[in-house]
Amino acid sequence: MNDSTRPASPREPCEFSVNGEPVAIACAAHVTLLEALREELGLTGTKHGCELGECGACTVLLDGASVLSCLVLAQTCAGRQVETVEGLADGPGLHPLQAAFADLGGSQCGYCTPGMLMSAKQLLAAEPAPDRARIREAIGGNLCRCTGYQQIVDAIAHAAAVMRGEPA
Amino acid sequence: MTARERYSVIGKARRRVDGRAKVLGQTRFADDLTLPRMVHAKLLRSPHPHAEIVRVDTSRAAAWPGVLLVLTGADFPIGYGILPVTPDEYPLARERVRYVGDPVAAVVARDERTAEAALAAIEVEYRPLRTIADAADALAHPEPRLHAYSEQGNIHRLQALEFGDVEEALAGADRVFEDLYFYQGSTHLPIEQHAALAALEPDGRLALWSSTQVPHYLHRMMARVLGRPAARVRIVACPNGGGFGGKTDLCNHEFVVARAAERLGRPVKICLTREEVFYMHRGRHPVTMRLRTGVTQDGRITGMHLQTLLDGGAYASYGVASVFYTGALQAMTYEIPRYKWEGCRTFTNKPPCGPKRGHGTPQPRFAQEVQLDRIAEALEKDPAELRLGIVAKPGSLSTNWFRIGSIGLAECIDEVVTRSGWRGKHRRLPQGRGVGIACGSYMSGVSHPIYRNAMPLSGVQILLDRSGQVTVFSGATEVGQGSDDVLAALVAEVLGIGTDDVRCVTGDTALTPVDLGSYSSRVTLMMGNAAIAAAERVRGQLAEAAAAKLETTTEAIVFAEGRVFRTDDPARALAFHEAVIAAEERFGTLGAVGSYTPPPHTALYKGGGIGPSPAYSYTACVVEVAVDEATGWVSVEKVWIAHDIGRTLNRTLAEGQVIGSVYMALGEALMEEQAFRRLPPKLSDALVHRAPSMLDYKSPTALDMPEVDVVLVEDPDPNGPFGAKEVGQGPLLPVMPALANAVYDAIGVRIDEVPVTPGKILRALERKARGEPARVGPEHFPDVPYPEPLFVPPPWEGGDGREIRREVKLR
Amino acid sequence: MMRLPDFELRRPRTLAEAATILAGEGPAARPLAGGTDLLPNMKRRQQTPRVLVALGEIPGLRTFTNGAALAIGAGTTLAALAADTRMAQYGALAQAAARVASPQLRNQATLGGNLCLDTRCSYYDQSEPWRRAIGCCLKKDGDTCWVATASRRCVAVSSSDCAPALVALGARVRLVSREGTREVALEDFYRDDGMDHLVKRPDEILSAVDVPDAQGWRSTYWKLRRRGAIDFPVLGVAAAVKRDTAGTIEAARVALGAAGSRPFLVPQASEALIGRTLDDATIAATARRVAARAKPVDNTDFETRWRKDVATQLVSYALRELRGEDLGAIRRRF
Known part of the structure; x- marks a missing residue:
């Protein structure tokens, strides 16, 4: 059926939490979480590379689990907790993952970085001491064309050590 | 340019100047921008x-x-x-x-x-x-013609150059090797x-x-x-x-x-x-190649003849340059006394091909490096030793008259041979495991703009104010490679301050001096030299003012760690901003510009403008694979790569460029294909991209990528900023042939095509089992109406780098 | 950006409510679980349902019980399934779930969704403009199957990982509609028709999967794909055997996925295995017989001939693993 023959879906109010703060938007059913973050809330830190669930650039945490925001309907997020790259740092300093990515070459063009960081955050929340093979599995859904992943793996391993309180 | 032995900023592993913005998600990419209405x-x-x-x-x-x-x-x-x-x-x-x-x-x-x-x-x-589906189709069907301006029919461009009499060189060889290769197209796929x-x-x-x-x-x-x-x-x-040329x-x-x-x-x-x-698109051209090489029994090349046929897609894009690059950089790596290349680019009904990382050179590099592996085996020589014996000489001219500056290739080969344990592995690993070696070379920027003019290729402007703030303006474009960081690092090094003290304003034609752009690996060398020139001018003013304040001569003034001091009495010093104030009092508002124009090149023949560069990088690579003979599956166990970067400016970034090149190369070597489906012509004219998605176009994931061992070899080039050469493209070149050579070492079959897929490996193994040539690759090279080549004597046969009539004998 | 077409979103709180909506709206309504299959398809305009019935807020769909048998709510995410310790007995399912797509997609995608995955084809899983450029195909808006132009039948391929695993494990699915619940053996849940591959009616919701007690069974799943993550299978082999203490096989079930428009059980495998041990000769003979049933066509990744050629090998890997060989190194490669 052609889009033009169908009435536009109405905008409905939708409230959820982004990076710990409540937000209220009004959006139509077809609006994805990705579109809501970038276009309704101006949180353009979350990127997109395909919008079909194939690249991982739009990864955010939804109730603590990494998801592809291009395949989540915004209205189904009502009442739930969303975390994006903008919420990673607490204050002016960097989160250990961010610092490690910046220092160890985990970010070249920086476009896959926000999604990569969110995948890494979920990993370290569940497993504080993953080995390199586990880290590679955890970022297996995040494509990067610049780094060859090696310095990303280095950065996540380093951040994990920092977060465990081990001397770097 | 200042030659100093010790540096305070460059050479170290350091957070890039734009690193914080990137990890915070604050870098504003084009689609992140919004404006009212x-x-x-x-x-x-x-x-x-x-x-x-x-x-x-x-x-x-x-x-x-x-x-x-x-x-x-x-x-x-x-x-x-x-x-x-x-x-x-x-x-x-x-x-x-x-x-x-x-x-x-x-x-x-x-x-x-x-x-x-x-x-x-x-x-x-x-x-x-009528649909023109591929290069062979374009040669067979001059009509309907895609473009009226084409050289003939659906042939966009024909090119032929001969440096010395190649047939004579081949006739004088002990052995002549002739092989056909095909390199599939691929795309950049920036995220x-x-x-x-x-x-x-x-x-x-x-x-x-x-x-x-x-x-x-x-x-x-x-x-x-x-x-x-x-x-x-x-x-x-x-x-x-991400750009990668796309x-x-x-x-x-x-x-x-x-x-x-x-x-x-x-x-x-x-x-x-x-x-x-x-x-x-504008990505990698699919190229079919014929390569004939003459060698002596002791493993020296006597002459080389390369023919290339490019599937260009529907428009020219950079195609004239692309066809040149399939030939122009082949003679930079090894000593090749005589060299002839013929190229042909066709028009087809597909998205236009253009420059992808390595622009035109990975395809013939694959052919040459795989053929060298064959030559080494036939001559019963170690492939690494064979290459070491023919490495081009520093400060020499190539067969086609390009000036080679520094060349650390022998050291690169030694590094990867040692670190990989090559000598204990090559032809010694158990069946199913193997190692392969290959080398490459790339330009640090092309010496000409794409439109001919006599102006600089890069300009940098620097502005200082009494707060001590240093702002640098450059037209260079940050594509992820770290050009802002290079800019800040070079200026900081010259002025003795930190990169955090430098603010970069880049890539804005309203604000910044012209830089031609981020392509051909030109930015570090060209923008870098312009930045150093600008920074040295203001440093001269600062030194003069500081010398007056500190009661000494400008020669005795040193800039380091945010201070400006007397070399004979470091305690007598000004803070950097105090030196700026002193200079502003003395000279007025402080600013300077620097620009970069490459040295004139020596390839004076028609077409000699494509390929000359102020400096060439060199790379050697060893790939180790495990091949499952039951399925043809190739696992890359590890990659060792050494790159002659001239001088490392930021170790973290340089290593990242090398590993990233290996990544993109392995994608091309194993799985990436910009391939098309032609529906049955009786039923349909359709010709569609097979896989225009991130799911179906196979970019390797973190689980498909081996660990890479990187060595940066520093052989400073006199033309590079502090000796630096490129690192963004060259490291890609040797990886595909090293992988194909490793597959041969593992299971004894030649895959003369990229990508090396498990299906091709099984087919080659079947042929081997049947006693046929254990190879998969093109079976014939199409008839291409190459023109009579332009004849140029190589530098050692006289002449001045211009074409001559063939019958004229020099010397 | 690829964006979704207009639709009406309904968010029922109970299964009964969801069933009522589906019954009322007819085929223009589709249940929405994880959305990882349906939403990309909608963005490509392969499907444009007028109403989506989101199942995510129905609590009962995520229950997971194991008495004598295992009952898995269809809304259980693949990540939860792969991580659940109760899955140890059901190796094939745990392995299949862990190998679907990527970590993010496994956090979103549900077991029910994976079992109902639309059949896939490289002439079909494309944007609307791309499909128009080939004049569309049999499965959507066209009248030619470009994979086999003489074919009257759509040969789009079943690409679920969990389906062959659960077929091998002898699972049954529960289908709920306003008229009640029916149970169907999973192997009968699929039709060999790429256009209409499920026996599920549009008004039915796959609510749960019942897996029989696996006491004494050992099972495994091997997936052939290009990359270590993200990709759909181009061949899936699920094998389950029950052996006596001497190692003699008492019962065996081998199923193939991504080898046709439906996942299917290979009865010849059971014949070749029962009464024998997993010795090299038995494995080789079984693998050949199973592989003969795999008839790949050119509608997915890899060369068709290669997919056919390696089927024997993949089956033998699965059987070798079942006899206790450590094939970790080979597994890591695939």
């Missing part, structure tokens, strides 16, 4: 690979609720092309479409969904033409899809923010296409979310949103879908 554009693309446009009716779309503007080819009477010799593209097709995805019309609407919906209301009547935002600025100038690697070229061509004075056009290159061409959508913003007086944005990025 912004509206959105979508393009209607051709469903036919080849057709005449009979009629376009936009009336229904124009009346669509929410639609503000519909544009067609009629709105763009002036065409363009990245190379001035081939202006064969229009923002929107006029009269003819040449590939599935060729833009035909555009809709601008209040939102993207509305624009997309209204595309369906545009009526286009086409008259289909960021191309986006552009155009707006009229408050003063009425047109501004375009775009994910482009070439703001300067876009600036020139935008002015021409829009019919505006260039001074009334501003191009801002946003940080690119954003070095002028894009249809950039002109479309600019025209729309002009017409509407409102900001207009477009972001391509992933599928559209595959149609924009």
Whole structure:
């Protein structure tokens, strides 16, 4: 059926939490979480590379689990907790993952970085001491064309050590 | 340029200057930008690979609720092309479409969904033409001709150059090897899809923010296409979310949103879908090659003859340069006394090919390095030793008259041989495991702009104020490679301050001096030299003022760690900002410019302008694989790579470029293909991209990528900034042939094609089992009407680098 | 950006409510679980349902019980399934779930969704403009199957990982509609028709999967794909055997996925295995017989011939693993 023959879906109010703060938007059913973050809330830190669930650039945490925001309907997020790259740092300093990515070459063009960081955050929340093979599995859904992943793996391993309180 | 042994900023592993913004998600890519009253554009693309446009009716779309503007080819009477010799593209097709995805019309609407919906209301009547599917098809079918300007039929360009009498050299060889190779096309696949935002600025100038690697070229061509004075056009290159050459061409959508913003007086944005990025392409050419090489029994090359056939796609893009690059850089790596190459680029009904990382060189490099492996085996020599015996000499001229500066290739080979344990592995690993070696060389920037002129290739401006703030302006474009960091690091090194003290303003034609763009690995060397020149000028002023304050001579002044002090009495010092104040008092407002023009080149023959570079990087690589003979599956166990970078500026970034090159190379070597489906011609004219998605176009994941051992070899080049050469492209080149050679070492079959797939390996193993040649690759090379080559004696046979008549014997 | 078409979103709180909506709206309504299959398809305009019935807020769909048998709510995410310790007995399912797509998609995608995955084809899983450029195909808006132009039948391929695993494990699915609940053996849940591959009616919701007690069974799943993550299978082999203490096979079930428009059980495998041990000769003979049933066509990744050629090998890997061989190194490669 052609889009033009169908009435536009109405905008409905939708409230959820982004990076710990409540937000209220009004959006139509077809609006994805990705579109809501970038276009309704101006949180353009979350990127997109395909919008079909194939690249991982739009990864955010939804109730603590990494998801592809291009395949989540915004209205189904009502009442739930969303975390994006903008919420990673607490204050002016960097989160250990961010610092490690910046220092160890985990970010070249920086476009896959926000999604990569969110995948890494979920990993370290569940497993504080993953080995390199586990880290590679955890970022297996995040494509990067610049780094060859090696310095990303280095950065996540380093951040994990920092977060465990081990001397770097 | 200052030669110093110890550096305080460069050479270290360091957080890049834009690193914080990137990890915070604060880097503003083109699609992250919004402006008040912004509206959105979508393009209607051709469903036919080849057709005449009979009629376009936009009336229904124009009346669509929410639609503000519909544009067609009629709105763009002036065409363009990245190379001035081939202006064969229009923002929107006029009269003819040449590939599935060729833009035909555009809709601008209040939102993207509305624009997309209204595309369906545009009526286009086409008259289909015969589809030209690939290079062989193009050679066999001169008609219908894609472009009237082509050299003949559907042959875009033919090129032939001969440096010394190659047949004579082959006749004098102990052995002559002749092999055919095919290198499949691939695309850049930056994770960021191309986006552009155009707006009229408050003063009425047109501004375009775009994910482009070439703001300067876009600036020139935008002015021409829009019919505006260039001074009334501003191009801002946003940080690119990956480029790899894919954003070095002028894009249809950039002109479309600019025209729309002009017409509407409102900001207009477009972001391509992933599928559209595959149609924009400009990626690796599929190339079929024949390579004949003569060698002596002791493993020296007597002469080499290379023929290439390129499938160029529907438009020229950088194609004239691409065909040159399949031949021009082949003679930079080893001593090749005589060399002949013939190239042919065809037009086909597919998205245009262009420059992808390594531009034109990975294909013949694959052929040569695989053939060298064959030669080594036939001569019963170790492939690493064979290469060490023929490495080109520093400070020499290549067969085709390009000046080689520093060359650390022998050291690179030694490093990877040692670190990989090559001697214990090659021909010694158990069946199913193997190692392969290969080398490569690449330019640190091409010595000419794409439009001929005598102006500098890069300019840098530096501004100091009494706060001690240092601002550097450069037209260079940050595509992720770290050009902002190079800029800050070089200025900081010269001025003895930290990179945090330098603010970079880059890639904005309204604010920054011209730099030609991020392509051909030119930025570090060219922008870098310009930056050093600018920084040294202001340092001279600072030194003079500080010397007066500190009661000494300018020669006795040192800049380090944010201080300016006497070398004989370091306690007598000024803080950097105090030195700036002293200089501002003395000279007035402080600023300087620096520019870079490469040294004149020696290749004076026609066509000798493509390939000369101020410096060449060198790389050697060993790949170890495990091959499962039951399935043909190749696992890359590890890669060792050594790259002669001249001088490392930021170790973290340099190693990242090398590993990233290995990654992109392994993708091409094993799985990536920009391949097309031709439907049965009796039933359909269709020729469509097989896999225009991130799911079906196979970019390796973190689980497919081995660990890479990187060595940076530093053989400073006199032409590089502090000796630095390129690192972004060269390291890709040896990886594909090293992998193919490793597969041979593991299971004894030759895959003379890229990608090396498990299916091809099983086929080669079957042939081996049947006693046939244990090989998969092209079986024949098509008849190509190469012209009589331009004959140039190589430097050691006399002449002055110009072509001569063949019968004239020098010496 | 690829964006969704218009639709109406309904968010029922109970299964009964969801069933009522589906019954009322007819085939224009589709249940929405994880959305990882349906939403990309909608963005490509392969499917444009007028109403989506989101199942995410129905609590009962995520229950997971194991009495004598295992009952898995269809809304259980693949990540939860792969991580659940109760899955140890059901190796094939745990391995299949862990190998679907990527970590993010496994956090979103549900077991029910994976079992109902639309059949896939490289002429079909494309944008609307791409499909128009080939004149569309049998599965959607066209009249030619471009994979086999003489074919009257759509040959789009079943690409679920969990389906062959659960077929091998002898699972049954529960289908709930306003008229009640029916149970169907999973192997009967699929039709060999790429256009209409499920026996599920549009008004039915796959609510749960019942897996029989696996006491004494050992099972495994091997997936052939290009990359270590993200990709759909181009061949899936699920094998389950029950052996006596001497190692003699008492019962065996081998199923193939991504080898046709439906996942299917290979009865010849059971014949070749029962009464024998997993010795090299038995494995080789079984692998040949199973592989003969795999008839790949050119509608997915890789060369068709290669997919056919390696089927024997993949089956033998699965059987070798079942006899206790450590094939970790080979597994890591695939």
